[in-house]
Amino acid sequence: MAQRREAWLDYVRVMSIFLVVLYHTPPRIPLLDEAVVLNLRMPVFFCVSGFLFNEVKYRGFLTFLKHRARQILVPYFIFSLAFYAVWLLWQWLHPAGKDLLRPLVEIVKGDPATVCQPFWYITCLFSMQIIYYFILRVARRGWATMAACAVLAGGYIALGYLIPDDVNLGDYLRVWRVEDALLFLPFYAAGNSFREHFARLSFKGGVTRSLVLVALAAVSMTVMGEVYWMRDNSRQLWAGLFLAIRIVAGLMVIPAYLCLGKVVAAWLGRNKVVELIVVSGTVYLALQNYFIAAFARLMGHGLFVDQPWLKLAVALLVMACIYPVAWFIDRHARWVLGKSS
Secondary structure: OOOOOOOOHHHHHHHHHHHHHHHHHOOOOOHHHHHHHHHHHHHHHHHHHOOOOOOOHHOOOHHHHHHHHHHHHHHHHHHHHHHHHHHHHHHHOOOOOOOOOOOHHHHHHOOOHHHHHHHHHHHHHHHHHHHHHHHHOOOOOOHHHHHHHHHHHHHHHHHHOOOOOOOOOOHHHOOHHHHHHHHHHHHHHHHHHHHHHHHOHHHHHHHHHHHHHHHHHHHHHHHHHHHHHHHHOOOOHHHHHHHHHHHHHHHHHHHHHHHHHHHHHHHHHOOHHHHHHOOHHHHHHHHHHHHHHHHHHOHHHHHHHOOOOOOHHHHHHHHHHHHHHHHHHHHHHHHOOOOOO
């Protein structure tokens, strides 16, 4: 039986897609991007992915792997290789002496930074789901699973302090973004382990509950605003602290964010446009940077710097411009997304 579509979940996901586009749209506004957008976009994405994960429908690991490969790896390789072909054409027309095989190597390693940087999320999610599948084999869903994932994330962060300073552990775990999969695993576990709690949670539980949820979100944003400078600090201590704080802050803001999605859903109801954007999330991830770059070239990079309010306007425009492409793929080429017609 098909799972009933939850309107509030669609609004949560479409808001997160928009935040991803907003984050990549220039100019960079540190407090907005680091304290608000960075704290919301990926933690919520992975939490919702965990919310939707249901291992019961898979007969075994091979069935699970086949399904995940079709839904994740098919669009990953189709888009990445298509962009790589375009990149090769551009290099042929505008020779710059670049390593022509580098993007292909990046694609194989699961980090297509040159041709489709946002797709790190796709490979990270694939690795994360495999890790989580095996965690569920040994830990019961709930606090035990959440604790196991927190230990893995915390252990990875702590390991950074135990190895020599000249060794970058991330270099060894960046293949298929296993590094990020470990760090974001607590969000996935929270969404899956406490699915029923999140489904029932709302601002309607009373003034006290609403104030607590809003206060947690406010504290989360404030903390991220105070520590964003740690993110690019070269000292390993600050980098590790930032990662740990980001996990805690992200978990604090998720409940209020989900409740906000429920408020919007109650106000607007189901919306076909929102639903199409949600099912076409991979298309938005793939195309956003190209559309943003096109607008930057047409409008002039200086205009973005001098008029920061354009960040919001351009992000909305990019969302609107990608929509026809998403509609076409959903209607006529669903195989691109690993889905049947």
